[in-house]
Amino acid sequence: MDRRIDIAVAAAFALLGLTIIIEATGIRLGLVRDPIGPRAAFYVCGGVLLLGGLLLIWRRVREWNQTTTFIESEGVADEPDYPASAVRPALLVGSCLIYTALFTTIGYLVATPLFIVAALASVGERNWRLNILIGVIFTIATYVVFHHALGVRIPVGVLTGLFRELGLITL
Amino acid sequence: MDLLQPLLGGLALLGDPLVWAAVMAGTLFGVISGAMPGMGTTLAYGLVLPFTFVMSPVVGVAFLLSISVGVGYGNSIPAILMGIPGNPAAILTVIDGHTLHKQGDSALALGVSFVAALGGQFFSILMFIMLVVPLMSLAYYFSFPEIFGLYCLGFVALISLAGDNMVKGMMAAALGICIGLVGLDPINMVTRLDFGFREVRSGFEEVAVVIGLLAVSELFRSARQTFQWGDKSSDPSNGRFPPFKRFRKAIPAMGGGTVVGTFVGAIPGAGATPAAMISYQIAQMMSKEPERFGKGSVEGIGANEAAQNASNSGELIPTLGLGIPVTGSMVLLLAALTVQGFVPGPLMVANAPELLYAAVGGLLASTIFLILLGWGMARLMLRAVQLNRQIVIVLALAMTMLGVFAVNTRVMDMGVALVAGGIGYFMLRYGYSTAAAALGVFLGTEFERTLRIGLNMNNNSFIDFFTRPITMMILLTAILLLAWGAMKRAQLRRRLAAASVESGQA
Incomplete structure (x- = not known):
């Protein structure tokens, strides 16, 4: 793993811990008083994040001259022999965020095939015809299962009027 | 509750066609998930969790546990025939099983794996019953301080045993607890850490955060690389089921694997992989042919396949007996039960024994299937x-x-799961335990509530709270476990430093 990103992650956690501690000072104490109170858990957890993050940064900086940029992974390592890229997950996250934003507005039946095609493209699948086919089949199959079999009210967005006329949805 | 009751209750469920339908679907899905590298039990649970919300709790538990059994068995076939481990626990199956396959003895490898996985699963169910029933009877002695102690022990064990870096484990648990505590204070009902957002005044949806941390994060991580799992072909039908005399010598190793798998599976943070590794080592030490290990040993396959499946039953012991989930998949199992209205804790199964029957019935039915x-x-x-x-x-x-x-037909939950998945991605990559964070999210509120209400019940005195005999015993165990974990890591660091100095001199 890249020691610079490891430090950045530790710093992000430390910053989050500090934010939690500061935000916790504003929590109202309420009428019932007890020895712990509503703030203490956040002080402790925020403190663990802050001090833990600083400790990790200090350890890495202390060993800076003895280590190279890429150090032995402490997390889940990539499969050997295959190139890895952080761009693909980043594009996938982006696709997911856009999908979530459009989920209600344009509806599941339109947003999902678009999301699947975009997501497949972001992980390197460029057979567009197959991707569209997969997106459409998956969307229809899951809509039938979730909406009709499981009774989940899935938003259909732009198709709401049409579905009402066809009697497929009642609200 | 006597020991026979869970077994009889589980057997009675086998007369319900709905249970069978759920178990068959779950086992099949589990087998397919187990065969796909990277698709372990946790991810498989994450995918099907919403289906359990429309099932009765009994059918839902049986369905989820049948997936675990399917995954445990499913990962062995590609491991043997293609040399592709479905998950880390199946690596040892690759070493011996795939070697046997290359020697032209695929049927023997597949046969031993079949008998070991299903035999291990079956006998571990009996061990699970024998261990969980006495544990459940202890639950009646537990009040808030003791339950707080148990939560501490669960967290400490997960932090000490999972991951390479204990500081990162503690930070992950702290993050999870903070997320779990967002929302209403359990004593004063004041909102906490909502950052002014009305939508989170009553807290985050736990299921969304937990699925994000455990399942979405793994999918994001998997997207880093593009390759195909099966670039080799192999014919599975090149043999009949082997005769008993060919794998008779592996039976003791399977027995050992079953016992080790059940006990190791019950340890928080351990799971199938260490269970398989330890069983393999013990089988090698006890074997008359230790030199065969790694070169196509049927004892090796038997020990680790039995241990992998037995760990499914082991994981359930603290999860159902004490309400403390010990792995990511068990966190999701309890999350599914929470949606159904159950409150996780030592009294959960004591108050609803049908959950225990469902666990026994589900494990038995999928094994029979x-x-x-x-x-x-x-x-x-x-x-x-x-x-x-x-x-x-x-x-x-x-x-x-x-x-x-x-879960709630709320788009916001999707956003929450995505953010949790993004955070989980970095946690996975840089060694922060997502399982510890998920446990924190799931038990955070109860962790704080049991401490504060327990103190209230003990005259707001820390001394009275912490000197209750069972609480003190549990907390001392937690401290010893933490010290042991720290010591082990320090030893490992020293050894690594010494090795790097030696290699530098060479």
Whole structure:
């Protein structure tokens, strides 16, 4: 793993811990008083994040001259022999965020095939015809299962009027 | 509750066709998931969790546990025939099983794996009953301070045993607890850490955060690389089931694997992989042919396959007996029960023994189902490995997102799962335990509530709270475990430093 990103992650956690501690000072104490109170858990957890993050940064900086940029992974390592890229997950996250934003507005039946095609493209699948086919089949199959079999009210967005006329949805 | 009651209750459930339908679907799904590298039990649970919300709790528990059994068995076939481990626990099956396959003895490897996995699963169910029933009877002695102690022990064990870096484990648990505590204070009902957002005044949806941390994060991580699982072909039908005399010598190793798997599976943070590793080492030490290990040993296959499946029953001991989930998949199991209205804790199964019967019934039914059809599933599993990996990742992600939406039909939950998945991605990559964070999210509120209400019940005195005999004993165990974990890591660091100095001198 890249020691610079490891430090950045530790710093992000430390910053989050500090934010939690500061935000916790504003929590109202309420009428019932007890020895712990509503703030203490956040002080402790925020403190663990802050001090833990600083400790990790200090350890890495202390060993800076003895280590190279890429150090032995402490997390889940990539499969050997295959190139890895952080761009693909980043594009996938982006696709997911856009999908979530459009989920209600344009509806599941339109947003999902678009999301699947975009997501497949972001992980390197460029057979567009197959991707569209997969997106459409998956969307229809899951809509039938979730909406009709499981009774989940899935938003259909732009198709709401049409579905009402066809009697497929009642609200 | 006597020891026979869970067994009889579980057997009674086998008369319900709905349970059988759920178990067959779950086992089949588990077998396919187990065959796909990277698709372990936790991810498989994350994908199907929304389906359990429309099932009765009994059918839901049986369904989820049948997936665990299916995964435990499913990962062995591609490991043996293609040299592809479905998950880290199956690596040892690759070493011996695939070697036997290359020597032209695939049927023997598959046969031993079949008998070990299903035999280990079956006998571990009996051990699970024998261990969980006495544990449940202890639950009546537990009040808030003791339950707080148990939560501490669960967290400490997970932090000490999972991951390479204990500081990162503690930070992960702290993050999870903070997320779990967002919302209403359990004593004063004041809102906490909502950052002014009305939507989170009553807290985050736990299921969304937990699925994000455990399942979405793994899918994001998997998307880093593009490759296919099955670029080799192999014929699974090149042999009949081997005669008993050919694998008789592996029976003691299978027995040892079953016992070790059940006990190791019950340790928080351990799971199937260490269970398989330890069983393999013990089997090698006890074997008359230790030199065969790594070169196609049937004892090696027997020990680690039995241990992997037995760990499924082991994981359930603290999860159902004490309400403390010890692995990511068990966190999801309890999350599914929470949605159904159950409150996790030592009294959960004592108050609803049907959950225990469902666990026994689900494990038994899926084992019977695999005994009848498992041998013929090899071809199906090889097909699963031939599926396009990238398409599976994307469809699994789409399914997970829809599943998260289905919990409360709220788009915000999808966003929460995505953010949790993004955080989980970095946690996975840089060694922060997502399981510890998920446990924190799930038990955070109860962790704080038991401490504060317990103190209130003990005259607000820390001394009275912490000197209760059972609480003190549990907390001392937690401290010793933490010290032991720290010591082990310090030893490992010293050894690594010494090795690097030696290699530098050489």
